[in-house]
């Protein structure tokens with residue numbers, strides 16, 4: 001390169017003495033030959049697809065450290081991650097980070113949902129970035145608003161659909177990374193209807209706390225079983241200045257919550273460690289409350305109640321399987337007693353703030369929770385329960401005049417609007 | 420009902436309550452709910468007109484009644500400021516309220532989410548949740564949009580973010596103003 005540049009410099013000096021268009025053309029060609037064309041440069045940066053994950057430590061293998069999890073005995077079979085499909089709803093501060101983490105982990109297939117645009121659709125932009133990071137991941141982009149009827153039907157259909165290679169049926173896990181209650185209720189609706197396990201994530205409006213939650217339809221509380229929980233930031237609501245602002249946001253809090261979410265998702269998919277049913281994060285105090293919630297038999301969501309019935313029906317089979325597993329483990333433990341000596345005086349610490357909140361009796365207060373309805377310290381209900389049906393204070397519209405038809409009512413409103 | 424002025428409280432009491440718990444995917448039950456929505460909107464519009472406080476127009480933009488469009492206006496310093504108004508009935512309705520959008524104000528105020536959805540007070544969602552399924556579109560307009568306009572329009576006008584249509588800026592200024600409508 002250096003030598004060629006020196007030659008070019010000599011030729012340029014010669015050109016200064018005697019202008020020669022032909023010489024300029026030849027020089028242009030030489031320079032063009034020295035720079036790598038843009039398309040080639042981009043292609044060289046992105047590696048080609050890798051067929052099998054291997055533990056071999058070579059430059060060309062990006063998976064060796066991940067596969068080391070298997071060698072160390074943390075994960076039984078890391079490579080199974082390529083068989084899994086995960087749907088991420090909401091590609092904002094939490095969702096985009098979660099998508100990148102799963103992509104780097106080598107997840108098999110990612111389905112991305114968002115309605116927003118950033119020049120191009122947010123989901124297409126994410127696909128572009130992620131395929132550059134790891135071309136082995138099958139990426140699907142869905143630019144739609146899941147809270148509308150039309151968007152919802154497409155969302156449901158895509159969760160049920162097989163992937164293009166026919167390898168997976170539907171998805172293994174849905175991650176909700178949306179930033180509002182309305183959209184969470186929609187993900188809840190879809191997952192209850194499909195019996196689809198999902199994980200919820202959220203960051204508080206003051207951006208200093210967050211949470212993740214595992215939801216297994218029929219087995220755990222669904223998002224509509226009880227009013228949503230929030231981690232109390234410890235900041236007095238009365239001193240919180242809300243004038244002129246809607247919600248704050250902090251990339252670090254969103255990054256931590258995304259990390260907690262994907263860690264829980266990996267534990268769930270690859271079956272290692274303990275999957276957290278609920279994990280809160282208070283960043284001001286670095287406090288992490290945990291809890292579990294049983295489903296509410298009087299849940300307002302009919303699909304949730306249906307899944308609860310099915311779960312109850314399968315109880316005998318589940319109990320038998322659990323008993324057989326325990327017996328097998330007991331006989332295995334007899335053969336090799338572990339760590340009888342404890343030189344380091346290490347004992348297991350049982351987290352004191354892990355309690356079970358059973359919401360099955362619905363005598364829960366209908367006022368906004370003050371954190372006293374048997375919730376762990378630091379967790380509060382974000383919304384109140386719906387009031388039980390009392391005699392309405394204003395006349396209820398249904399009843400006497402119910403024979404009106406819809407078109408007639410529409411005409412009445414139109415007439416009023418144009419008067 | 421902490422968080423609302425006396426006038427709003429007395430008006431909301433005059434809007435008929437709804438009773439059918441049905442969303443846009445619930446077939447016949449949704450048609451029943453729609454009838455209740457219309458009755459509530461008719462009553463609320465009539466009350467507003469009788470009090471000389473007519474402030475919005477809204478009607479279903481599709482036969483299913485899941486998309487609503489119209490306009491709303493607010494009078495500040497004796498001048499009327501009017502804005503297009505739209506929203507979809509969400510799948511989880513009536514458990515969740517419709518997210519009311521004022522698309523022309525998107526990017527002009529912090530009191531808004533992506534896509535021009537207005538940011539309601541901390542008092543709105545708890546009250547809506549408590550009153551599910553008795554509150555409908557009319558209640559969302561009365562308790563959500565009306566107080567939002569009363570709080571935000573004066574700020575938008577006084578800060579110059581919103582101009583009266585009679586003294587719209589020259590084209591160059593208008594372009595500069597709309598350039599600030601960036602996504603968050």
Ligand SMILES: [Zn+2]
Nearest residue numbers: 222225299304
């Ligand atoms: Zn439920």
